Amino acid sequence: MQTTFNITYEDGWYPVEHENGRPFRWSGPRARVRVTAAAPCRSVWLRLTCGVWGAAPSLPSLTVAVNGREAGSARVSEQPGYLTFPLGEGCDFDVELQLDRTFSAPGDVRVLGMMVKSLDAFDEDALDSSLELEGWYERETHEYFPFCWMGREASVLVPALARPGTRFLSLPIAAETGSGEQVLGIWRDGRLLAEIPLRRGWHLYDVDVPDEARPAAAGEPASARLVLRLNALCPPEAHPGDPRALGVRVGPIEAHHDPRRHAQVTSFYQAAQVEAVCAAAPQNGDEVCCGVPAVGDGWNGEERDERGVFRWTRREAVLLLPDHVRRRRRFCSLPLFSAFRNLAQQVTLSAAGHELVRLDLAKGWHTYSVALPEPGGDLEITLRVNVLTPASSHPGDPRELGIRVGAVTLHDDERRHEREVFLASNAVQNQREMQRGATVLESFPQTLGIDLYGRCNIKPSCVYCLWEPMKALEGEAVDETVDDRTLAGYGGLFQGARLLVNCSFGEPLLHPRLDRVLDLAASHGKVLELSTNGQAFTPRTVGLLAGRRVHLYVSLDAASRATYARLRNDRWDGVLAGLLCLRDARRAGGGWPRLNMVFMPMPVNLDDLEAYFRLCRMVEADALVLRPLLHLEHPGIVRERGGYRFDYERELMTPTALEPVFAACERYAARYEVNVVSQFDFGLAEASRFRPAATL
Amino acid sequence: MGKEEGVSATDLLGYPNEPLCREPWESYYILRRGILPCCYGSTPIAPMAEWKTAWNSPALQEIRRYLVRGELSPYCLSSLGCPVVQRFLEQRRRSPLGALDPRARSPLLRGMNRLLGGVPARLYRLLPLRKGLSR
Ligand code: SF4
Ligand code: SF4
Numbered sequence: 058m059q060t061t062f063n064i065t066y067e068d069g070w071y072p073v074e075h076e077n078g079r080p081f082r083w084s085g086p087r088a089r090v091r092v093t094a095a096a097p098c099r100s101v102w103l104r105l106t107c108g109v110w111g112a113a114p115s116l117p118s119l120t121v122a123v124n125g126r127e128a129g130s131a132r133v134s135e136q137p138g139y140l141t142f143p144l145g146e147g148c149d150f151d152v153e154l155q156l157d158r159t160f161s162a163p164g165d166v167r168v169l170g171m172m173v174k175s176l177d178a179f180d181e182d183a184l185d186s187s188l189e190l191e192g193w194y195e196r197e198t199h200e201y202f203p204f205c206w207m208g209r210e211a212s213v214l215v216p217a218l219a220r221p222g223t224r225f226l227s228l229p230i231a232a233e234t235g236s237g238e239q240v241l242g243i244w245r246d247g248r249l250l251a252e253i254p255l256r257r258g259w260h261l262y263d264v265d266v267p268d269e270a271r272p273a274a275a276g277e278p279a280s281a282r283l284v285l286r287l288n289a290l291c292p293p294e295a296h297p298g299d300p301r302a303l304g305v306r307v308g309p310i311e312a313h314h315d316p317r318r319h320a321q322v323t324s325f326y327q328a329a330q331v332e333a334v335c336a337a338a339p340q341n342g343d344e345v346c347c348g349v350p351a352v353g354d355g356w357n358g359e360e361r362d363e364r365g366v367f368r369w370t371r372r373e374a375v376l377l378l379p380d381h382v383r384r385r386r387r388f389c390s391l392p393l394f395s396a397f398r399n400l401a402q403q404v405t406l407s408a409a410g411h412e413l414v415r416l417d418l419a420k421g422w423h424t425y426s427v428a429l430p431e432p433g434g435d436l437e438i439t440l441r442v443n444v445l446t447p448a449s450s451h452p453g454d455p456r457e458l459g460i461r462v463g464a465v466t467l468h469d470d471e472r473r474h475e476r477e478v479f480l481a482s483n484a485v486q487n488q489r490e491m492q493r494g495a496t497v498l499e500s501f502p503q504t505l506g507i508d509l510y511g512r513c514n515i516k517p518s519c520v521y522c523l524w525e526p527m528k529a530l531e532g533e534a535v536d537e538t539v540d541d542r543t544l545a546g547y548g549g550l551f552q553g554a555r556l557l558v559n560c561s562f563g564e565p566l567l568h569p570r571l572d573r574v575l576d577l578a579a580s581h582g583k584v585l586e587l588s589t590n591g592q593a594f595t596p597r598t599v600g601l602l603a604g605r606r607v608h609l610y611v612s613l614d615a616a617s618r619a620t621y622a623r624l625r626n627d628r629w630d631g632v633l634a635g636l637l638c639l640r641d642a643r644r645a646g647g648g649w650p651r652l653n654m655v656f657m658p659m660p661v662n663l664d665d666l667e668a669y670f671r672l673c674r675m676v677e678a679d680a681l682v683l684r685p686l687l688h689l690e691h692p693g694i695v696r697e698r699g700g701y702r703f704d705y706e707r708e709l710m711t712p713t714a715l716e717p718v719f720a721a722c723e724r725y726a727a728r729y730e731v732n733v734v735s736q737f738d739f740g741l742a743e744a745s746r747f748r749p750a751a752t753l
Numbered sequence: 754m755g756k757e758e759g760v761s762a763t764d765l766l767g768y769p770n771e772p773l774c775r776e777p778w779e780s781y782y783i784l785r786r787g788i789l790p791c792c793y794g795s796t797p798i799a800p801m802a803e804w805k806t807a808w809n810s811p812a813l814q815e816i817r818r819y820l821v822r823g824e825l826s827p828y829c830l831s832s833l834g835c836p837v838v839q840r841f842l843e844q845r846r847r848s849p850l851g852a853l854d855p856r857a858r859s860p861l862l863r864g865m866n867r868l869l870g871g872v873p874a875r876l877y878r879l880l881p882l883r884k885g886l887s888r
Contacts, residue, residue, distance in 0.1 A: 399767020420767075450762035491778040492770045494821040496814040498778065506782030506792065508801075527786060534785040534801045547804065550781065560784055560792070687834055740836030743774055746823065747841055 060098060060180035065091040069154075071167060084170040086159045092150040092178045100181035101144040102188065102214070103128075103152060106174040106195055108137040109160075111300075117156040117171060124151050131191060133171045136301045139205070141190040144178070181280055184216040187310040190282070194301060201616075201671040202229045202259065202308030209304055210286045218266070218281035218312040225319045226250075226266055226283075227630065229308030231259040233295040239305060244284040255305060256326060258641070259675055261634040263322040266312075283310075321631035324596055325638040344468035345382060353377045353437070357456055364422050367394065370440055370459035378429075378436040383467055388474040389429055389438075392463030394422045396446045399492055400485060403443045404460060408436055418460065419484040423555070424582070426477035429467075476552070476582055483553040501553025507544060509574065510563040511535050514592055519625050520696045520703040521657075521686060527562040541573040551581075558586040566593035575605050588612060588655075592628050594635025602639070604646030610682065611636070612655045616668035622699030623661055636676040643677070653734070654678045657686045658718045659708040661701060666718065670725040680732040683722060686710070772820035774829070774837055781808060790816055793835035796828065 069088030073080045092103060103123075109116060113135075120130040121142040128142045133156070144150045156170040174195070179188055189196070192211030197204055205211075217223055230253075232239050237254035243264060244250065251264040287304045296303055313319075349366050350356055355374030359366055378389070395402045395418035406413045408430055416425050429436065442459040451458060468474075487500035511531065518524040528535055544551050557578060559565045565587045568574060578585040588610040602609070615621040618629040643652065654673050658666070673681045686709055694705035710718070715737070726733045763769065772778070776791030787797020788807040798816075799807035807813060812828070819826035829838055 397766050399770055401765075401767060447762045447765045450766060487778060491772065491775060492767065494770075494772065496817040496821070497809045502779055502781035502808075504780040506780065506784060506789065508784040508786075511785055530787070530797075531785040537785055537801065539785075547783065550783070550804070550808065558782075558792075560782060562786075685836075688836075688839060690833060740838075740840045743837040744840035744844065746773055747844060 059185065060094055060096075060183045062101075062178035062180075063091075063093045064176050064178060065093075066176075067091055071169075079174065081172055081174045083167065083172050084154060084156070085168055086156050086170050088154045088170070090152045090154070090176060092144060092152060094148040094178075094180070097146065097148040098180040098182065099146055101147070101150065102141050102179045102181060102190075103144050103150075104139055104141040104177045104179065104188070104190075105154075106137055106139060106176075107171045108134050108174075109169075110137070110172050111135050112162050112169070112172075113158075113160045115158065117158045119171065120155045120157070122153040122155070128152075137172070137174050137195050138208075139189050139191060139193045139195070141188070150178075181214065181216075184214065184280060187216065188214040190214055192285075193307075194303075199671075200259075200306075201668065201675040202231075202306075204229075204231070204306040204308045206301065206306055207285060207287070207304045208302050209290055210284065211304075211307075212282060212284045213307075213310055214280050214282050215310050215312055216280045218279070218283075220279040220312070222314045223312045224266060224316070225313050226264040227311045227313055227318075227322070228253075228262045228264065229259060230255060230262055231306040231308075232257055233291045233305075234289075238289065239291070240288045241305065242286045242288075244286065245281060250283075256641070258637070259306075259308075260326050260637050261322050261630060262326055263319045263630075265319065315627070318628070318630050321628070322634040325634040343386070343470075344466050345384075345386065347378065347382060347465045347467060349464050350374070350376050350462055355440075356462075357458070360461075362394075362461070364392070364394075364463060367392075367461040367463045369456065369461055370442065371457045372445055372459055373439060373441045374459070374462070376438040376440060376462075376465065378438065378465075378467065380435045383429070383436060385432070386467040386469045387429055387431075388468050388470070389427045390466040390468065390473075390477060391425045391427060392422055392465075393418060393425055394461035394463070395420055396450060397444075398488070400489055401444055402446075402460065405441050405443070406438055407441070408438050413438070416481075417485045419481070419488045422461075422463070423481050423484050424477050425481050426474045428474065473582065479552060480555055480582065484555065487553075501549045503554060504556045504558055505547070505550055505554035506558050506560045507539065508561045508563075509539050509559050509565045510561050510568045511537075512567060513562070513564045513590075514567060515564070515590055515625055519590070520623070520698050521694065521705060521708070522562075523694075524562060531562070540568070540570045541577040544574070544577060554583065556584050556586060559588065564590055564593050566598045571598065572601050575601055575607070578607075579605060584608060586610065587650075590625070591632040591635060592625075594632070594639060596638065599635065599639050599642050602646075602650045603642035604649050607650035608653060609639075609650045610653045610655050612657075613669075613672075614655065614657050614659070614662050616662075616665040616672045619699065620662050620665045623701040623703065624698070636672075640676045648679075652676065652678045653680045653682045655682045655684055657684050658710060658715065659686055660710070661703060661708060663718065666721055667725055670729040670731050673731045674729045678731065680734045681722075681726075683719075683733060683735045683737060685737050772817065773823050773825065774820050777813060777817050777820065790828075791832075791835075793832050793838075794828070795832040795834060798828070 066082065067089040069085050071083045071085070073082055092101070094101070103121070116135060117133050118130055119133050119140060121128045123144050128144060131140045133140065144152065159168045159170050161168060189205050190212040192208050193205040195205065215226065218226065226243070230241065232255035234255070235257050239255045241253045241255055242249055250266055253262050253264065285307070291303045291305065349359060349368055353375035355371045357369040357371065359368055361367070393404065397418065398420040400417050400419065402418045403415055404418060405415045406427055413430065414427055446458040483500050484503055487498070487503055490498050490500055513524070566589050575585070584606050586608045591611045591613060613621065613632065614624055621629040639652065643649065654669070654676070656669050670681065688709065689705065692705040696703045722733055725731070774791070780791055782789040782792065783801060783804040785801055787801055788799040788804055789797060790813050798812040799810060816826045816828050819829070825838060825841055829835060832838055
């Protein structure tokens with residue numbers, strides 16, 4: 058438990074002022090404070106957040122005396138940063154702060170020493186996280202990791218590092234420079250413990266502390282002082298407008314003794330592994346993506362929806378395909394969106410006065426493949442819709458809207474063309490049959506639910522998982538192999554589906570033929586939806602996923618180690634390191650796989666909500682998915698985990714209890730610029746159509 | 754949505770012709786625990802091995818038939834994890850007649866739901882991504 062100190066400003070201080078709502082005081086040349094604790098402490102530290110704010114002509118040196126004896130001295134920085142001094146043992150400290158020079162600002166008669174933003178005392182034996190001593194700028198708390206910028210060199214006190222059994226040091230660090238340009242050396246007692254080549258952005262690093270650097274004598278302090286040294290500062294152009302000499306951002310440094318955590322985290326930042334992952338994004342043969350139509354008549358401005366960037370056509374629009382881009386490719390893949398559900402909208406494509414094709418448009422986005430006329434040459438394709446999107450469906454928007462057109466692709470793959478034609482015609486037929494009210498269908502479903510893998514790496518299962526009853530229901534099929542060959546064997550059911558959704562009670566990333574499954578889905582133009590618990594992220598699986606048309610749903614429901622332990626287990630750090638590696642791989646893979654971070658609001662995790670938004674921003678998630686905990690009548694599931702009693706029934710939140718959660722999500726979504734998808738509204742549209750006499 | 758020459762946009766776009774729920778047309782789940790017509794179906798309509806025939810099986814035809822009529826089939830009503838069903842039962846409970854209708858809180862249906870786990874096939878359902886929060 059943290060020790061509470063009482064800090065009294067005594068003589069030598071000017072009155073409190075405020076800047077951006079935050080209080081500060083200027084000291085004179087000499088100032089005193091009194092630090093008291095309720096009970097004696099073995100080792101107390103005093104930390105000042107101070108600077109001269111660019112106002113002084115030269116930087117003063119601060120000398121601190123405690124109960125009449127000198128405790129140390131240090132140079133006060135220009136910008137507010139930390140200076141920390143040992144007060145020693147006891148519970149009552151009379152602290153004198155003496156500056157070697159003062160200055161006066163123009164128009165201000167005061168004799169100024171330094172500006173102090175805060176004064177804090179710490180009991181070394183009660184530290185629950187690392188204590189920045191010197192060389193740090195003020196802590197910032199608006200990102201997932203609370204962090205301090207360090208300059209070129211900084212020192213830190215790490216609790217429990219010297220405790221027997223502790224072997225590893227965990228460091229969240231964000232560098233602004235690319236691979237390995239900045240190297241961080243970690244020193245203790247004049248010995249170099251480790252050197253870490255830093256990667257761009259936030260990463261989690263884990264260092265094995267050499268044995269001899271771990272004194273473990275009984276009665277000695279368990280914390281240890283480390284010095285961090287950078288080979289180079291962050292280039293000033295990486296932080297324009299910020300005059301500080303910045304190195305890297307460092308989050309809370311922790312000591313631990315878990316070799317599995319160390320191995321998992323380490324695997325993600327070993328340079329070769331990550332580079333291999335980022336290079337793994339597959340290329341798509343001879344295709345060329347022309348992007349969203351940018352020239353030609355008849356287009357409205359560029360917009361974005363859940364699928365990506367698009368433009369609305371007017372009634373007619375002209376698509377220009379110049380010869381130097383087309384290069385005799387024979388096929389054009391056109392992602393088109395129609396708002397009509399009754400197939401009333403058609404688009405006719407023509408070139409040089411000849412009709413190329415007339416397409417019935419299924420609702421929503423579908424890819425339509427068109428064979429281009431021979432030979433090559435510049436091509437002007439006119440798209441003309443038979444009916445506009447009703448103006449009354451977009452009130453307040455006076456534009457003439459035909460259909461949406463996404464990024465156009467040209468290719469020369471005849472089989473792909475045939476597949477895309479089949480997929481689109483199946484979608485149209487499926488919709489036609491549904492609109493007709495057919496109950497026997499010739500078409501195939503557009504979404505195929507599959508069950509890739511029946512085993513899970515979380516044992517015991519997540520607290521809300523219905524593992525046992527599900528496995529009982531699966532019976533003999535539990536060990537049924539479902540792989541790429543099985544899927545291909547589903548024939549039309551596989552061929553006709555645009556979306557493959559894995560619904561296993563199990564972890565799909567553990568599938569022994571995951572690479573083949575991904576290849577099959579890619580070669581058939583399917584989008585694959587995989588839900589994962591995130592614990593199966595490894596450099597290999599991340600590498601397999603990089604650049605694939607996969608929608609990942611990562612179920613965490615927690616943004617802290619403690620909450621994660623209540624729901625699942627102690628593997629939080631590996632999940633975090635995996636997500637950061639995935640972020641880099643997705644950048645290299647053109648944003649694929651898409652990343653959806655799932656959060657089921659429950660009393661157990663509500664305190665993590667804001668941090669979850671920060672986490673989503675850090676890992677560059679496409680969306681935060683709010684999902685209801687599955688409604689079960691009298692679930693009777695009560696599990697003790699991570700010091701918490703998870704009672705399923707109690708965790709099911711009522712609509713009233715959810716209201717403030719949704720309101721908070723609105724705020725956080727705007728603050729952290731995170732897209733939120735709420736799955737709480739499933740069934741709303743249907744509910745508006747219940748007939749009064751709907752039967753039971 | 755507004756109206757155009759006396760016809761509402763939803764009519765023009767073809768909403769009224771759609772069944773109450775589109776899942777059993779657009780989706781199909783071949784899972785180890787059996788074949789399911791939608792992501793919220795609680796009871797398999799056939800074992801996994803019958804994936805080929807279950808797509809147009811009498812059981813699935815019946816589910817579709819009800820939905821075309823704008824009604825929930827007994828199958829759907831047994832799938833208490835389904836939000837459509839939950840909303841329906843909630844409406845029934847709130848309506849003066851529904852409150853009297855013992856079937857709106859059928860212990861049998863609730864019993865079935867528990868027995869079968871009441872687990873949707875697709876716990877992790879993709880809904881369209883939207884900018885900002887919508888409910
Ligand atoms: S990851 Fe999924 S299948 Fe595995 S235990 Fe958790 S909820 Fe169950
Ligand atoms: S159970 Fe729900 S989702 Fe499934 S078909 Fe019935 S209404 Fe649709």
